[in-house]
Amino acid sequence: VLDFDLQMQLFDHMKDMVPLPSIYDPSFIAANQAERADNCIKGTKSEQVEQIRRDIAKFKADNGLDSVVVLWTANTERYSEVVVGLNDTKENLERSIAKGEAEISPSTLFAWACITDNVPFVNGSPQNTFVPGVIEYAVSKKSFIGGDDFKSGQTKMKSVLVDFLVGAGIKPVSIVS
DSSP states (O other), rough: OOOOHHHHHHHHHHOOOOOOBOOOOOTTSOOGGGGOOOOOOOOOOHHHHHHHHHHHHHHHHHHTOSSOOOOSOOOOOOOOOOOTTTTHHHHHHHHHHTTTOTSOOOHHHHHHHHHHHOOOOOOSSSSOOHHHHHHHHHHHHHHOOEEEEOOOOOHHHHHHHHHHHHHTTTTOOOOOO
């Protein structure tokens, strides 16, 4: 969330911007998000990956950019199960995307699309987007992927404090702001 004064400074630059559609998969995020999911990429998982690739290429061309970096700042997803034969290798993950396997998360599809076109992808949420098949694919393509959470400030302090307290033998019941 941007500070109000910063919002006002950016308003004229951003007022006409419209977000691109994204992937909505209710099995990966909280149920209370369904009502707000109104700008979604439809189709199979393979079709969604291809649409992401087209959207990135069009954005780059329309804005005369030399390069693009994709930052995942969408909702935190539940952890994906890492399963032998599903997402444990590059080949298995590619086959799973083609088959539309349910356990392939939206953020993993975004990462796959970015890697395919050597677009750097930074994950800003704490889920396991980078399943072994994604990492293997990125290494094989020499494509940059990174990040596992944009935690900062208060949230980070809570995490550090809980680790310290538990390590000291104190079990917190609740930590609230």
